[in-house]
Amino acid sequence: MYSFINKMNFYSCLTHEEKAAIQGCVDSKHYFAKGQTLARAGEKPDRINIVTEGWACRFKSAHDGTDQAISFILPGDQCEDISPIQCSLDHGIRALSDIRITRVDRQKLLSQLTPGSGLTNGLAWASIVDKSIMGEWLLNVTRRPAVMRLAHLLCELFTRSVIIGRTEDNSMYFPLTQVALSEALGLSPVHLNRSLQLLRRRKLVSLSRKTLTILDWQQLAEFADFDNNYLHISGKPPVSLRLAS
Amino acid sequence: MYSFINKMNFYSCLTHEEKAAIQGCVDSKHYFAKGQTLARAGEKPDRINIVTEGWACRFKSAHDGTDQAISFILPGDQCEDISPIQCSLDHGIRALSDIRITRVDRQKLLSQLTPGSGLTNGLAWASIVDKSIMGEWLLNVTRRPAVMRLAHLLCELFTRSVIIGRTEDNSMYFPLTQVALSEALGLSPVHLNRSLQLLRRRKLVSLSRKTLTILDWQQLAEFADFDNNYLHISGKPPVSLRLAS
DNA sequence: CGGGTAATTGACCCGGGTCAACAGCAGTGG
DNA sequence: CCACTGCTGTTGACCCGGGTCAATTACCCG
Structure with missing residues (x-):
């Protein structure tokens, strides 16, 4: 809780x-x-x-x-x-x-x-962010090629993990199987696998044993065209700092 | 207003x-x-x-x-x-x-x-429906082939128009250009045009001069795999009736 | 009747899907 | 400790839905 x-x-x-x-x-x-x-x-x-x-x-x-x-x-x-x-x-x-x-x-x-209670406001935020994420997924899925799409999702999940304090350095718990990822990205499992290998080959991420490590955040975010605006975290210093590193 | x-x-x-x-x-x-x-x-x-x-x-x-x-x-x-x-x-x-x-x-x-005011509840509903629609779009865009995708969107827009009382028989005001439709569906304008022609050839819809007419709602909805559940309109008799016809 | 927007058509191409086989690995029971 | 089983990941070969480019053709409105 x-x-x-x-x-x-x-x-x-x-x-x-x-x-x-x-x-x-x-x-x-x-x-x-x-x-x-x-x-x-x-x-x-x-x-x-x-x-x-x-x-x-x-x-x-x-x-x-x-x-x-x-x-x-x-x-x-x-x-x-x-x-x-x-x-x-x-x-x-x-x-x-x-x-x-x-x-x-x-x-x-x-x-x-x-009206005005912390819970009311917190839930309102959470709801807005949820909606924003869905909008970004829509964009992701329709406008970005497979590798970029995957990179973008990884950026998002890493950022969300930072927010809830579930990262350690550049690593995070990442239980998704490739099939689960492919179901989120609208790709076939086969193609998802190939896309993931590209990211690994470029030394942007490593992913194994349910641990995702971001090897180069700058490069990855740039490659994915990732702009965390849609997560509405600006003005939350602890997170901004974590992500700046 | x-x-x-x-x-x-x-x-x-x-x-x-x-x-x-x-x-x-x-x-x-x-x-x-x-x-x-x-x-x-x-x-x-x-x-x-x-x-x-x-x-x-x-x-x-x-x-x-x-x-x-x-x-x-x-x-x-x-x-x-x-x-x-x-x-x-x-x-x-x-x-x-x-x-x-x-x-x-x-x-x-x-x-x-x-808490409990009509506006509070109305907005809560509207927000839920908005989110649901985005989820359905995500499904539409990733899992359905072009023609079906288009058919589904037309079903949705017709249903929404019924809800707000902007239909007349099986026709509705429909200002979207093919480019606008293609931007919503994640298709190229060219392919959208071809998909639309298929729907016309099958005598499911007609669309010209900013008027969309549903020629066969049953067939169209079935073809599109359209289930209006996600619009959360069940239990709104006036609309249910209109759509049953 | 002219000009701009919107729709349509044809030719060609490619990102990503599909199918099928196989490898790696974890958990389970003997 | 090992063999078995089922899930997850990986690879290769081949194919197709939908993209791209480019040229017309309506259509709308003043």
């Missing part, structure tokens, strides 16, 4: 009371193994599930049975919208690694959403 | 007082010609601009100078997020037809966002 509060606190600024109040909404904790489905399209969940450890993804299934990932859920992210409106999911959610989840009482949490 | 209130009222349910209060936030009205830029990436607008007549699009520019549309703005839609958080735009906005805009005072409007 620390991960969620930390994220809210990053975007907004929570008082001690607010943090405690959020803690008070916790209902239960759960564990899911890699590959398990956390939610299916059409469901109408009445709890909020927050991923506290591990990665998941939202995905939609196409006419031909293939899946497209529409976003990644990292520690601190919720599976459901936290909104007064409750509507059925239009996509599924799947664990991409073993994950830990904290379930929260929806009504209790909603009651914290008074 | 009617278009915006009507949209909020469609998703939520506004009292007379609420409608009047929204009207009270109106600041000024403006006109923009087709092709004009309403906003640029990086700007931090402090007014809310609501399109009341005509179409616009949000777009992002790629490394090679081409643009990708990331969503369409129809009458009743706002250009800016209505959120306590104010952050800079990560995309531009361009008029796709001559458009009319009503400018609204941000602070006044925000003061209407009390």
Whole structure:
């Protein structure tokens, strides 16, 4: 739960009371193994599930049975919208690694959403960033060639990991298989593999044993045409500093 | 302004007082010609601009100078997020037809966002739908071949037009040029043209003089693998009925 | 009737998909 | 400790949907 509060606190600024109040909404904790489905399209969940450890993804299934990932859920992210409106999911959610989840009482949490509260602002931020990311993915997938597309996604995921404090130097935990990456990027697994090899050959990244290391951030970001504006992190000194190095 | 209130009222349910209060936030009205830029990436607008007549699009520019549309703005839609958080735009906005805009005072409007108010709920709905549409676009663009992709977008735009009451029988106002369509679908204008011709030859749609006519909704929707679930309109009888016909 | 925008057509090409085989490696049970 | 099994990653050969370039042809409006 620390991960969620930390994220809210990053975007907004929570008082001690607010943090405690959020803690008070916790209902239960759960564990899911890699590959398990956390939610299916059409469901109408009445709890909020927050991923506290591990990665998941939202995905939609196409006419031909293939899946497209529409976003990644990292520690601190919720599976459901936290909104007064409750509507059925239009996509599924799947664990991409073993994950830990904290379930929260929806009504209790909603009651914290008074105008101006830290939680209200934090969630508003998070929502804007989510939308921005989807816009950037749209651009990524339609306008950038495969290698660049992959490089861009790696930049994004590294930056997001920095934000939630899950990097160590230039390395990060990276549980995605090549198939999962290809489903996010709209590429075939085969071609994704070839693109990844190009990045490795250029000594921009190294990726093995679930660890991604950025070998040359400047070069990688430039190559990917990566501009972190869309993540709306400007004015968050700790992160800016980390990324400048 | 009617278009915006009507949209909020469609998703939520506004009292007379609420409608009047929204009207009270109106600041000024403006006109923009087709092709004009309403906003640029990086700007931090402090007014809310609501399109009341005509179409616009949000777009992002790629490394090679081409643009990708990331969503369409129809009458009743706002250009800016209505959120306590104010952050800079990560995309531009361009008029796709001559458009009319009503400018609204941000602070006044925000003061209407009390928990449980019709506006709060309406905006929450709208936000969820916006996000859903982007997810569907992601799927559309990565997983569906060109003709199907186009068919799907036409289904979406027709459905959205029904929602805002801008259709007449099976026809609707449709100001998009083929270039604009191709920018939304991630296709080249040439290929878009060919795809459109296929749909015409199959007698699924007709499109000329800014009027789109759906010749066979059943067939078109089936062909496009269109499932309007993602627009979250179930339980809105007037629309369901219109679309069933 | 002229000029500019939007649509259409043909010829050619390439990024990335598909299919199929194989290698590496982790976990499992004997 | 090893053999088995299934997942993940890698490679090669071949193919096609959709891109590009370039030239016309409508269409719209003053």
